[in-house]
Amino acid sequence: MRLSDWALWVFTIAFFIFMILPIAVVVVISFTSAGYASFPIPGWSLKWFARIFEYEPFMNSLWVSLKLGVIATAASCLLGVPAALYLSRSRSGWATAITAFMLSPLSMPMIVIGFASLFFLSRLGFGVSFLSLVIVHTVICLPYVIRTVTAVYRAIPPAYEEAAQILGASRLTVFREVTLPLIRPGIAAGSLFSFLTSFDNLPVSYFFGSAQTNTLPVVMLAYMEHQFDPSIAALSTLQLVFAVVALVVADRLYGIQKMTVAT
Amino acid sequence: MLDAVKNSARARRALLLAPALIFLAVFFVMPLADNSARSFLTEDGGFTLSRYAAFLTDRFYLGVILETLILSAAVTVISVVIAYPVAYVLVRKAGRLSGLIVFLLIAPLLTSIIMRTFGWQVLFARRGLVNQWLVTDLGLLDTPLRWLNTPGLAIAALVHVLVPFAVLSIASVLQGVDRRLEEGALVLGASRIRTFFEVTLPLTVDGIGTGAILVFMIANGSFVTLVLLGGGFQTLPLLIYQQFNTTRDFALASTMSTILLVIALACLWLQLRLLRRQGV
Numbered sequence: 319m320r321l322s323d324w325a326l327w328v329f330t331i332a333f334f335i336f337m338i339l340p341i342a343v344v345v346v347i348s349f350t351s352a353g354y355a356s357f358p359i360p361g362w363s364l365k366w367f368a369r370i371f372e373y374e375p376f377m378n379s380l381w382v383s384l385k386l387g388v389i390a391t392a393a394s395c396l397l398g399v400p401a402a403l404y405l406s407r408s409r410s411g412w413a414t415a416i417t418a419f420m421l422s423p424l425s426m427p428m429i430v431i432g433f434a435s436l437f438f439l440s441r442l443g444f445g446v447s448f449l450s451l452v453i454v455h456t457v458i459c460l461p462y463v464i465r466t467v468t469a470v471y472r473a474i475p476p477a478y479e480e481a482a483q484i485l486g487a488s489r490l491t492v493f494r495e496v497t498l499p500l501i502r503p504g505i506a507a508g509s510l511f512s513f514l515t516s517f518d519n520l521p522v523s524y525f526f527g528s529a530q531t532n533t534l535p536v537v538m539l540a541y542m543e544h545q546f547d548p549s550i551a552a553l554s555t556l557q558l559v560f561a562v563v564a565l566v567v568a569d570r571l572y573g574i575q576k577m578t579v580a581t
Numbered sequence: 582m583l584d585a586v587k588n589s590a591r592a593r594r595a596l597l598l599a600p601a602l603i604f605l606a607v608f609f610v611m612p613l614a615d616n617s618a619r620s621f622l623t624e625d626g627g628f629t630l631s632r633y634a635a636f637l638t639d640r641f642y643l644g645v646i647l648e649t650l651i652l653s654a655a656v657t658v659i660s661v662v663i664a665y666p667v668a669y670v671l672v673r674k675a676g677r678l679s680g681l682i683v684f685l686l687i688a689p690l691l692t693s694i695i696m697r698t699f700g701w702q703v704l705f706a707r708r709g710l711v712n713q714w715l716v717t718d719l720g721l722l723d724t725p726l727r728w729l730n731t732p733g734l735a736i737a738a739l740v741h742v743l744v745p746f747a748v749l750s751i752a753s754v755l756q757g758v759d760r761r762l763e764e765g766a767l768v769l770g771a772s773r774i775r776t777f778f779e780v781t782l783p784l785t786v787d788g789i790g791t792g793a794i795l796v797f798m799i800a801n802g803s804f805v806t807l808v809l810l811g812g813g814f815q816t817l818p819l820l821i822y823q824q825f826n827t828t829r830d831f832a833l834a835s836t837m838s839t840i841l842l843v844i845a846l847a848c849l850w851l852q853l854r855l856l857r858r859q860g861v
Contacts, residue, residue, distance in 0.1 A: 329667070330682075337741065338685065344700045356706065403597055405598070426613070426842065429822065433834060434615065441615075521802075535695060538693075542809065555696075
Protein backbone atom coordinates (compact mmCIF):
# COMPACT_ATOMS: atom_id res chain seq x y z
CA MET A 319 0.00 0.00 0.00
CA ARG A 320 1.08 3.55 -0.67
CA LEU A 321 1.70 5.98 2.14
CA SER A 322 -1.33 8.04 1.12
CA ASP A 323 -3.51 4.94 1.33
CA TRP A 324 -2.24 4.24 4.82
CA ALA A 325 -3.04 7.80 5.84
CA LEU A 326 -6.56 7.48 4.40
CA TRP A 327 -7.24 4.24 6.26
CA VAL A 328 -5.89 5.56 9.55
CA PHE A 329 -8.10 8.62 9.16
CA THR A 330 -11.15 6.47 8.35
CA ILE A 331 -10.57 4.23 11.36
CA ALA A 332 -10.16 7.27 13.62
CA PHE A 333 -13.38 8.64 12.16
CA PHE A 334 -15.32 5.52 13.03
CA ILE A 335 -13.91 5.45 16.55
CA PHE A 336 -15.25 9.02 16.88
CA MET A 337 -18.62 7.90 15.48
CA ILE A 338 -19.03 4.71 17.50
CA LEU A 339 -17.41 5.54 20.86
CA PRO A 340 -20.13 7.84 22.32
CA ILE A 341 -22.76 5.28 21.34
CA ALA A 342 -20.86 2.22 22.54
CA VAL A 343 -20.22 3.86 25.91
CA VAL A 344 -23.96 4.31 26.45
CA VAL A 345 -24.67 0.68 25.56
CA VAL A 346 -22.08 -0.50 28.09
CA ILE A 347 -23.37 1.84 30.81
CA SER A 348 -26.89 0.47 30.48
CA PHE A 349 -25.51 -2.79 31.93
CA THR A 350 -23.74 -1.16 34.88
CA SER A 351 -24.19 -2.30 38.47
CA ALA A 352 -23.32 1.18 39.76
CA GLY A 353 -25.93 3.70 40.86
CA TYR A 354 -24.50 6.44 38.66
CA ALA A 355 -23.52 6.83 35.02
CA SER A 356 -19.78 6.53 34.58
CA PHE A 357 -17.37 4.63 32.41
CA PRO A 358 -15.63 2.18 32.81
CA ILE A 359 -18.29 0.37 34.82
CA PRO A 360 -17.55 -1.41 38.11
CA GLY A 361 -19.69 -4.49 37.37
CA TRP A 362 -22.51 -5.86 35.25
CA SER A 363 -26.19 -5.96 36.05
CA LEU A 364 -29.61 -5.70 34.43
CA LYS A 365 -31.13 -3.57 37.17
CA TRP A 366 -31.44 -0.43 35.04
CA PHE A 367 -33.53 -2.29 32.49
CA ALA A 368 -35.76 -3.41 35.35
CA ARG A 369 -35.89 0.18 36.62
CA ILE A 370 -37.30 1.56 33.37
CA PHE A 371 -40.17 -0.90 33.51
CA GLU A 372 -40.95 0.18 37.06
CA TYR A 373 -40.82 3.91 36.40
CA GLU A 374 -44.32 4.84 35.33
CA PRO A 375 -43.64 8.00 33.26
CA PHE A 376 -41.32 5.97 31.00
CA MET A 377 -43.90 3.27 30.42
CA ASN A 378 -46.77 5.71 29.87
CA SER A 379 -44.79 7.81 27.41
CA LEU A 380 -43.51 4.70 25.63
CA TRP A 381 -47.11 3.71 25.01
CA VAL A 382 -47.90 7.23 23.71
CA SER A 383 -44.87 7.14 21.40
CA LEU A 384 -45.72 3.69 20.00
CA LYS A 385 -49.35 4.63 19.33
CA LEU A 386 -48.29 7.93 17.82
CA GLY A 387 -45.67 6.33 15.55
CA VAL A 388 -48.09 3.71 14.22
CA ILE A 389 -50.98 6.13 13.62
CA ALA A 390 -48.83 8.87 12.05
CA THR A 391 -47.20 6.27 9.78
CA ALA A 392 -50.55 4.84 8.73
CA ALA A 393 -51.85 8.34 7.99
CA SER A 394 -48.69 9.13 6.03
CA CYS A 395 -49.17 6.01 3.90
CA LEU A 396 -52.84 6.78 3.24
CA LEU A 397 -51.99 10.31 2.12
CA GLY A 398 -48.56 9.67 0.66
CA VAL A 399 -48.85 6.51 -1.43
CA PRO A 400 -51.53 7.85 -3.83
CA ALA A 401 -49.67 11.16 -4.15
CA ALA A 402 -46.42 9.33 -4.88
CA LEU A 403 -48.11 7.17 -7.52
CA TYR A 404 -49.36 10.28 -9.26
CA LEU A 405 -46.12 12.25 -8.97
CA SER A 406 -43.77 9.51 -10.15
CA ARG A 407 -45.55 9.03 -13.48
CA SER A 408 -45.73 12.75 -14.22
CA ARG A 409 -42.75 14.46 -15.81
CA SER A 410 -44.17 17.97 -16.02
CA GLY A 411 -42.53 20.94 -14.37
CA TRP A 412 -45.25 21.50 -11.85
CA ALA A 413 -45.15 17.83 -10.76
CA THR A 414 -41.47 18.39 -9.93
CA ALA A 415 -42.43 21.52 -8.02
CA ILE A 416 -45.16 19.69 -6.09
CA THR A 417 -42.77 16.86 -5.24
CA ALA A 418 -40.30 19.44 -3.90
CA PHE A 419 -43.10 21.04 -1.87
CA MET A 420 -44.19 17.72 -0.40
CA LEU A 421 -40.64 16.88 0.64
CA SER A 422 -40.02 20.36 2.06
CA PRO A 423 -41.13 19.62 5.66
CA LEU A 424 -37.83 17.72 5.89
CA SER A 425 -35.91 20.94 5.27
CA MET A 426 -37.77 23.25 7.62
CA PRO A 427 -36.41 23.71 11.15
CA MET A 428 -38.33 21.29 13.39
CA ILE A 429 -38.52 23.79 16.22
CA VAL A 430 -40.33 26.25 13.94
CA ILE A 431 -42.80 23.58 12.78
CA GLY A 432 -43.47 22.64 16.40
CA PHE A 433 -43.85 26.17 17.69
CA ALA A 434 -46.02 27.35 14.78
CA SER A 435 -48.26 24.26 14.87
CA LEU A 436 -48.91 24.58 18.59
CA PHE A 437 -50.42 28.04 18.14
CA PHE A 438 -52.27 27.20 14.95
CA LEU A 439 -53.78 23.96 16.27
CA SER A 440 -54.76 25.70 19.50
CA ARG A 441 -56.69 28.26 17.47
CA LEU A 442 -58.45 25.45 15.64
CA GLY A 443 -59.41 24.05 19.03
CA PHE A 444 -57.20 20.94 18.97
CA GLY A 445 -54.79 22.37 21.55
CA VAL A 446 -52.33 20.12 23.31
CA SER A 447 -53.84 16.75 22.53
CA PHE A 448 -52.95 13.38 21.07
CA LEU A 449 -54.78 14.36 17.87
CA SER A 450 -52.53 17.43 17.51
CA LEU A 451 -49.47 15.21 17.92
CA VAL A 452 -50.77 12.86 15.22
CA ILE A 453 -51.33 15.78 12.84
CA VAL A 454 -47.90 17.33 13.31
CA HIS A 455 -46.11 13.98 13.19
CA THR A 456 -47.90 13.15 9.96
CA VAL A 457 -46.56 16.40 8.47
CA ILE A 458 -42.98 15.35 9.22
CA CYS A 459 -43.44 11.63 8.36
CA LEU A 460 -45.27 12.10 5.05
CA PRO A 461 -42.12 13.13 3.10
CA TYR A 462 -40.40 9.82 3.93
CA VAL A 463 -43.25 7.79 2.48
CA ILE A 464 -43.52 9.99 -0.61
CA ARG A 465 -39.78 9.88 -1.22
CA THR A 466 -39.34 6.12 -0.96
CA VAL A 467 -42.51 5.17 -2.83
CA THR A 468 -41.70 7.66 -5.62
CA ALA A 469 -38.18 6.25 -5.97
CA VAL A 470 -39.39 2.65 -6.15
CA TYR A 471 -42.35 3.32 -8.46
CA ARG A 472 -40.22 5.34 -10.88
CA ALA A 473 -37.92 2.36 -11.36
CA ILE A 474 -40.87 0.15 -12.42
CA PRO A 475 -41.66 0.24 -16.16
CA PRO A 476 -45.28 1.30 -16.89
CA ALA A 477 -45.43 -1.70 -19.27
CA TYR A 478 -46.39 -4.08 -16.42
CA GLU A 479 -49.51 -2.12 -15.60
CA GLU A 480 -50.33 -1.53 -19.26
CA ALA A 481 -50.05 -5.26 -19.97
CA ALA A 482 -52.50 -6.05 -17.18
CA GLN A 483 -54.88 -3.38 -18.45
CA ILE A 484 -54.75 -4.66 -22.03
CA LEU A 485 -55.47 -8.16 -20.78
CA GLY A 486 -58.71 -6.78 -19.34
CA ALA A 487 -57.94 -6.15 -15.69
CA SER A 488 -59.97 -3.38 -14.07
CA ARG A 489 -58.26 -0.34 -12.60
CA LEU A 490 -58.66 -1.71 -9.10
CA THR A 491 -57.34 -5.15 -10.05
CA VAL A 492 -54.29 -3.60 -11.71
CA PHE A 493 -53.57 -1.68 -8.54
CA ARG A 494 -54.14 -4.64 -6.22
CA GLU A 495 -52.44 -7.33 -8.28
CA VAL A 496 -49.65 -5.44 -10.07
CA THR A 497 -48.87 -2.01 -8.66
CA LEU A 498 -49.20 -2.70 -4.95
CA PRO A 499 -46.95 -5.79 -4.86
CA LEU A 500 -44.32 -3.92 -6.88
CA ILE A 501 -44.25 -0.84 -4.65
CA ARG A 502 -44.47 -2.78 -1.39
CA PRO A 503 -40.71 -2.45 -0.67
CA GLY A 504 -41.06 1.33 -1.02
CA ILE A 505 -44.04 1.42 1.34
CA ALA A 506 -42.17 -0.78 3.82
CA ALA A 507 -39.02 1.35 3.75
CA GLY A 508 -41.02 4.59 3.92
CA SER A 509 -43.10 3.30 6.84
CA LEU A 510 -39.98 2.19 8.67
CA PHE A 511 -38.25 5.58 8.31
CA SER A 512 -41.50 7.31 9.13
CA PHE A 513 -42.03 5.31 12.32
CA LEU A 514 -38.42 5.71 13.47
CA THR A 515 -38.58 9.46 12.79
CA SER A 516 -41.78 9.86 14.76
CA PHE A 517 -40.57 7.65 17.59
CA ASP A 518 -37.33 9.61 17.92
CA ASN A 519 -38.75 13.09 17.45
CA LEU A 520 -38.11 15.57 20.20
CA PRO A 521 -38.18 19.15 18.78
CA VAL A 522 -41.81 18.92 17.63
CA SER A 523 -43.23 16.69 20.35
CA TYR A 524 -41.70 18.97 22.95
CA PHE A 525 -44.29 21.69 22.26
CA PHE A 526 -47.19 19.30 22.80
CA GLY A 527 -46.15 17.99 26.18
CA SER A 528 -48.72 17.25 28.87
CA ALA A 529 -49.30 14.38 31.25
CA GLN A 530 -51.33 12.58 28.59
CA THR A 531 -49.27 13.51 25.53
CA ASN A 532 -45.65 13.35 26.68
CA THR A 533 -43.74 11.13 24.28
CA LEU A 534 -40.78 9.03 25.36
CA PRO A 535 -38.07 11.47 24.12
CA VAL A 536 -39.79 14.37 25.91
CA VAL A 537 -39.89 12.43 29.19
CA MET A 538 -36.25 11.37 28.70
CA LEU A 539 -35.18 14.98 28.17
CA ALA A 540 -37.01 16.13 31.30
CA TYR A 541 -35.54 13.22 33.27
CA MET A 542 -32.01 14.03 32.06
CA GLU A 543 -32.31 17.63 33.17
CA HIS A 544 -32.79 16.53 36.78
CA GLN A 545 -31.06 13.18 37.11
CA PHE A 546 -28.09 11.59 35.46
CA ASP A 547 -28.56 7.91 36.10
CA PRO A 548 -28.10 4.88 33.81
CA SER A 549 -31.82 4.34 33.18
CA ILE A 550 -31.55 6.79 30.25
CA ALA A 551 -28.73 4.61 28.91
CA ALA A 552 -30.84 1.46 29.26
CA LEU A 553 -33.76 3.09 27.45
CA SER A 554 -31.49 4.33 24.66
CA THR A 555 -29.98 0.87 24.23
CA LEU A 556 -33.43 -0.72 23.95
CA GLN A 557 -34.40 1.90 21.39
CA LEU A 558 -31.26 1.22 19.35
CA VAL A 559 -31.78 -2.55 19.45
CA PHE A 560 -35.37 -2.03 18.34
CA ALA A 561 -34.30 0.17 15.39
CA VAL A 562 -31.57 -2.24 14.27
CA VAL A 563 -33.92 -5.23 14.49
CA ALA A 564 -36.56 -3.36 12.49
CA LEU A 565 -33.99 -2.50 9.81
CA VAL A 566 -32.69 -6.08 9.64
CA VAL A 567 -36.21 -7.51 9.40
CA ALA A 568 -37.11 -5.04 6.64
CA ASP A 569 -33.88 -6.00 4.89
CA ARG A 570 -34.69 -9.74 5.12
CA LEU A 571 -38.19 -9.16 3.80
CA TYR A 572 -37.39 -6.80 0.96
CA GLY A 573 -33.63 -6.81 0.41
CA ILE A 574 -31.09 -4.14 1.17
CA GLN A 575 -30.74 -3.38 -2.54
CA LYS A 576 -34.30 -2.16 -2.90
CA MET A 577 -34.07 -0.32 0.41
CA THR A 578 -31.03 1.66 -0.68
CA VAL A 579 -32.66 2.50 -4.00
CA ALA A 580 -35.43 3.91 -1.88
CA THR A 581 -33.22 6.16 0.22
CA MET B 582 -64.92 13.64 -27.27
CA LEU B 583 -61.49 12.08 -26.87
CA ASP B 584 -60.32 15.24 -25.15
CA ALA B 585 -63.17 15.08 -22.68
CA VAL B 586 -62.28 11.47 -21.82
CA LYS B 587 -58.64 12.38 -21.45
CA ASN B 588 -59.52 15.33 -19.24
CA SER B 589 -61.75 13.32 -16.96
CA ALA B 590 -59.04 10.66 -16.65
CA ARG B 591 -56.58 13.37 -15.77
CA ALA B 592 -58.98 14.84 -13.23
CA ARG B 593 -59.50 11.42 -11.67
CA ARG B 594 -55.75 10.90 -11.44
CA ALA B 595 -55.31 14.33 -9.84
CA LEU B 596 -57.62 13.12 -7.06
CA LEU B 597 -54.74 10.88 -5.97
CA LEU B 598 -52.76 13.99 -5.18
CA ALA B 599 -55.51 16.03 -3.54
CA PRO B 600 -55.60 14.56 0.00
CA ALA B 601 -51.87 14.97 0.62
CA LEU B 602 -51.83 18.40 -0.97
CA ILE B 603 -54.77 19.66 1.08
CA PHE B 604 -53.38 18.13 4.25
CA LEU B 605 -50.01 19.87 3.82
CA ALA B 606 -51.62 23.16 2.80
CA VAL B 607 -53.72 23.20 5.98
CA PHE B 608 -51.36 21.68 8.54
CA PHE B 609 -47.95 22.65 7.21
CA VAL B 610 -48.24 25.89 5.21
CA MET B 611 -50.98 27.55 7.24
CA PRO B 612 -49.30 27.17 10.65
CA LEU B 613 -46.08 28.64 9.26
CA ALA B 614 -47.93 31.49 7.56
CA ASP B 615 -49.98 32.11 10.70
CA ASN B 616 -46.81 32.17 12.77
CA SER B 617 -45.10 34.65 10.46
CA ALA B 618 -48.23 36.82 10.36
CA ARG B 619 -48.13 37.11 14.16
CA SER B 620 -44.69 38.68 13.93
CA PHE B 621 -46.14 41.50 11.76
CA LEU B 622 -49.16 42.24 13.97
CA THR B 623 -49.47 44.81 16.72
CA GLU B 624 -51.40 44.09 19.93
CA ASP B 625 -54.59 45.55 18.46
CA GLY B 626 -54.26 43.84 15.10
CA GLY B 627 -52.50 46.47 13.01
CA PHE B 628 -49.55 45.87 10.74
CA THR B 629 -46.08 46.58 12.05
CA LEU B 630 -42.49 46.06 11.06
CA SER B 631 -41.28 47.28 14.43
CA ARG B 632 -40.21 43.83 15.67
CA TYR B 633 -37.99 43.29 12.67
CA ALA B 634 -36.66 46.83 12.92
CA ALA B 635 -35.89 46.27 16.59
CA PHE B 636 -34.42 42.87 15.86
CA LEU B 637 -32.18 44.00 13.05
CA THR B 638 -30.85 47.08 14.84
CA ASP B 639 -30.35 45.49 18.24
CA ARG B 640 -26.74 44.51 18.76
CA PHE B 641 -27.67 41.46 20.83
CA TYR B 642 -30.16 40.03 18.33
CA LEU B 643 -27.93 40.73 15.34
CA GLY B 644 -25.25 38.87 17.24
CA VAL B 645 -27.63 35.94 17.69
CA ILE B 646 -28.35 35.72 13.96
CA LEU B 647 -24.66 35.96 13.19
CA GLU B 648 -23.77 33.36 15.80
CA THR B 649 -26.40 30.97 14.42
CA LEU B 650 -24.96 31.31 10.93
CA ILE B 651 -21.33 31.08 12.02
CA LEU B 652 -21.93 28.03 14.21
CA SER B 653 -23.77 26.25 11.37
CA ALA B 654 -21.07 27.24 8.89
CA ALA B 655 -18.31 25.99 11.18
CA VAL B 656 -20.10 22.68 11.72
CA THR B 657 -20.63 22.40 7.96
CA VAL B 658 -17.01 23.07 7.02
CA ILE B 659 -15.67 20.65 9.63
CA SER B 660 -18.18 17.98 8.57
CA VAL B 661 -17.33 18.28 4.87
CA VAL B 662 -13.57 18.25 5.46
CA ILE B 663 -13.87 15.13 7.62
CA ALA B 664 -16.41 13.50 5.32
CA TYR B 665 -14.47 13.75 2.07
CA PRO B 666 -11.62 11.32 2.88
CA VAL B 667 -14.11 8.87 4.40
CA ALA B 668 -16.32 9.04 1.30
CA TYR B 669 -13.22 8.57 -0.85
CA VAL B 670 -12.19 5.43 1.06
CA LEU B 671 -15.77 4.14 0.91
CA VAL B 672 -16.03 4.52 -2.88
CA ARG B 673 -12.47 3.88 -4.05
CA LYS B 674 -10.58 1.83 -1.49
CA ALA B 675 -12.97 -0.16 0.66
CA GLY B 676 -13.85 -2.92 -1.81
CA ARG B 677 -15.57 -5.68 0.13
CA LEU B 678 -15.44 -3.57 3.30
CA SER B 679 -17.79 -0.96 1.83
CA GLY B 680 -20.86 -2.78 3.21
CA LEU B 681 -19.40 -2.55 6.70
CA ILE B 682 -18.60 1.15 6.24
CA VAL B 683 -22.13 1.93 5.09
CA PHE B 684 -23.49 0.03 8.09
CA LEU B 685 -21.22 1.97 10.46
CA LEU B 686 -22.44 5.22 8.88
CA ILE B 687 -26.12 4.33 9.10
CA ALA B 688 -26.05 2.81 12.61
CA PRO B 689 -25.52 6.16 14.38
CA LEU B 690 -28.46 7.59 12.43
CA LEU B 691 -30.63 5.05 14.25
CA THR B 692 -29.67 6.35 17.68
CA SER B 693 -31.52 9.13 19.42
CA ILE B 694 -29.99 12.54 19.94
CA ILE B 695 -30.46 11.94 23.67
CA MET B 696 -28.36 8.77 23.53
CA ARG B 697 -25.48 10.51 21.82
CA THR B 698 -25.53 13.50 24.15
CA PHE B 699 -25.56 11.11 27.10
CA GLY B 700 -22.49 9.40 25.64
CA TRP B 701 -20.63 12.69 25.27
CA GLN B 702 -21.50 13.69 28.82
CA VAL B 703 -20.10 10.43 30.17
CA LEU B 704 -16.94 10.42 28.04
CA PHE B 705 -16.05 14.00 28.83
CA ALA B 706 -17.16 14.21 32.46
CA ARG B 707 -14.58 15.53 34.91
CA ARG B 708 -13.75 11.99 35.97
CA GLY B 709 -14.69 10.61 32.56
CA LEU B 710 -12.77 8.36 30.22
CA VAL B 711 -11.07 11.12 28.25
CA ASN B 712 -9.69 12.95 31.28
CA GLN B 713 -8.59 9.62 32.73
CA TRP B 714 -6.63 8.88 29.55
CA LEU B 715 -5.06 12.29 29.43
CA VAL B 716 -4.10 12.51 33.10
CA THR B 717 -3.58 9.01 34.45
CA ASP B 718 -2.84 6.81 31.45
CA LEU B 719 -0.87 9.10 29.18
CA GLY B 720 0.27 11.61 31.75
CA LEU B 721 -0.15 14.48 29.32
CA LEU B 722 -1.91 16.71 31.84
CA ASP B 723 -1.58 17.32 35.55
CA THR B 724 -5.20 18.17 36.23
CA PRO B 725 -8.34 17.05 34.44
CA LEU B 726 -9.77 19.46 31.87
CA ARG B 727 -13.25 20.89 31.96
CA TRP B 728 -14.88 19.75 28.70
CA LEU B 729 -18.59 19.96 29.35
CA ASN B 730 -20.19 23.31 28.54
CA THR B 731 -17.32 24.26 26.23
CA PRO B 732 -18.05 25.39 22.66
CA GLY B 733 -15.63 22.80 21.28
CA LEU B 734 -17.51 19.83 22.67
CA ALA B 735 -20.87 21.18 21.49
CA ILE B 736 -19.44 21.58 17.98
CA ALA B 737 -17.97 18.06 18.08
CA ALA B 738 -21.37 16.69 19.11
CA LEU B 739 -23.11 18.54 16.27
CA VAL B 740 -20.54 17.26 13.76
CA HIS B 741 -21.13 13.76 15.12
CA VAL B 742 -24.83 14.05 14.31
CA LEU B 743 -24.40 15.61 10.87
CA VAL B 744 -21.25 14.18 9.30
CA PRO B 745 -22.87 10.92 8.05
CA PHE B 746 -25.14 13.02 5.80
CA ALA B 747 -22.08 14.71 4.28
CA VAL B 748 -20.30 11.37 3.72
CA LEU B 749 -23.32 9.86 1.97
CA SER B 750 -23.85 12.93 -0.28
CA ILE B 751 -20.20 13.10 -1.33
CA ALA B 752 -19.95 9.32 -1.83
CA SER B 753 -22.93 9.28 -4.18
CA VAL B 754 -21.33 11.91 -6.44
CA LEU B 755 -17.86 10.34 -6.20
CA GLN B 756 -19.39 7.09 -7.40
CA GLY B 757 -20.45 8.79 -10.63
CA VAL B 758 -17.04 10.25 -11.49
CA ASP B 759 -15.75 8.80 -14.75
CA ARG B 760 -12.45 7.23 -13.75
CA ARG B 761 -11.12 7.44 -17.31
CA LEU B 762 -10.76 11.20 -16.77
CA GLU B 763 -8.44 10.52 -13.85
CA GLU B 764 -6.54 7.87 -15.78
CA GLY B 765 -6.16 10.34 -18.62
CA ALA B 766 -4.58 12.90 -16.33
CA LEU B 767 -2.24 10.26 -14.89
CA VAL B 768 -1.23 9.00 -18.33
CA LEU B 769 -0.49 12.54 -19.41
CA GLY B 770 1.99 12.81 -16.57
CA ALA B 771 0.09 14.52 -13.74
CA SER B 772 0.99 13.33 -10.26
CA ARG B 773 -1.65 11.56 -8.15
CA ILE B 774 -2.04 14.59 -5.93
CA ARG B 775 -2.39 16.96 -8.89
CA THR B 776 -4.90 14.58 -10.52
CA PHE B 777 -6.93 14.61 -7.34
CA PHE B 778 -6.98 18.38 -6.95
CA GLU B 779 -7.45 19.23 -10.62
CA VAL B 780 -9.71 16.41 -11.81
CA THR B 781 -11.43 14.48 -9.00
CA LEU B 782 -12.15 17.31 -6.61
CA PRO B 783 -13.68 19.69 -9.21
CA LEU B 784 -15.86 16.86 -10.50
CA THR B 785 -17.32 16.31 -7.03
CA VAL B 786 -18.02 19.94 -6.18
CA ASP B 787 -21.76 19.38 -6.64
CA GLY B 788 -21.76 16.54 -4.11
CA ILE B 789 -19.87 18.70 -1.65
CA GLY B 790 -22.43 21.46 -2.27
CA THR B 791 -25.50 19.29 -1.68
CA GLY B 792 -23.91 17.69 1.39
CA ALA B 793 -22.90 21.08 2.77
CA ILE B 794 -26.34 22.64 2.33
CA LEU B 795 -27.99 19.62 3.94
CA VAL B 796 -25.68 19.80 6.96
CA PHE B 797 -26.05 23.58 7.19
CA MET B 798 -29.85 23.37 7.13
CA ILE B 799 -30.05 20.77 9.88
CA ALA B 800 -27.41 22.54 11.99
CA ASN B 801 -29.34 25.80 11.73
CA GLY B 802 -32.42 24.30 13.34
CA SER B 803 -30.82 22.09 15.96
CA PHE B 804 -31.05 22.95 19.62
CA VAL B 805 -31.35 19.79 21.70
CA THR B 806 -27.59 19.19 21.58
CA LEU B 807 -26.94 22.79 22.62
CA VAL B 808 -29.52 22.65 25.42
CA LEU B 809 -27.95 19.53 26.92
CA LEU B 810 -24.27 20.11 26.23
CA GLY B 811 -24.16 23.88 26.71
CA GLY B 812 -21.22 25.66 25.16
CA GLY B 813 -22.53 29.15 25.80
CA PHE B 814 -23.99 29.58 22.33
CA GLN B 815 -26.88 31.98 21.73
CA THR B 816 -28.56 30.78 18.55
CA LEU B 817 -32.02 31.42 17.11
CA PRO B 818 -33.43 27.95 17.91
CA LEU B 819 -32.06 28.14 21.46
CA LEU B 820 -33.65 31.54 21.96
CA ILE B 821 -36.99 30.35 20.59
CA TYR B 822 -36.78 27.46 23.04
CA GLN B 823 -36.06 29.87 25.90
CA GLN B 824 -38.78 32.30 24.87
CA PHE B 825 -41.26 29.45 24.87
CA ASN B 826 -40.11 28.09 28.23
CA THR B 827 -39.38 31.09 30.36
CA THR B 828 -39.80 34.56 28.89
CA ARG B 829 -42.94 33.68 26.97
CA ASP B 830 -42.71 36.60 24.55
CA PHE B 831 -44.43 34.67 21.76
CA ALA B 832 -44.42 37.52 19.23
CA LEU B 833 -40.65 37.74 19.57
CA ALA B 834 -40.39 33.97 19.20
CA SER B 835 -42.52 34.23 16.02
CA THR B 836 -40.17 36.89 14.67
CA MET B 837 -37.16 34.67 15.34
CA SER B 838 -38.77 31.61 13.82
CA THR B 839 -39.70 33.61 10.72
CA ILE B 840 -36.07 34.65 10.29
CA LEU B 841 -35.00 31.02 10.76
CA LEU B 842 -37.60 29.98 8.21
CA VAL B 843 -36.35 32.47 5.64
CA ILE B 844 -32.81 31.12 6.03
CA ALA B 845 -34.15 27.56 5.60
CA LEU B 846 -36.08 28.54 2.47
CA ALA B 847 -32.97 30.14 0.97
CA CYS B 848 -31.04 26.91 1.63
CA LEU B 849 -33.83 24.83 0.12
CA TRP B 850 -33.84 26.98 -3.01
CA LEU B 851 -30.06 26.58 -3.38
CA GLN B 852 -30.35 22.84 -2.85
CA LEU B 853 -33.02 22.45 -5.53
CA ARG B 854 -30.92 24.46 -7.98
CA LEU B 855 -27.92 22.26 -7.33
CA LEU B 856 -29.95 19.07 -7.68
CA ARG B 857 -31.41 20.28 -10.96
CA ARG B 858 -27.91 20.92 -12.24
CA GLN B 859 -27.01 17.36 -11.35
CA GLY B 860 -30.01 16.24 -13.35
CA VAL B 861 -31.74 14.42 -10.52
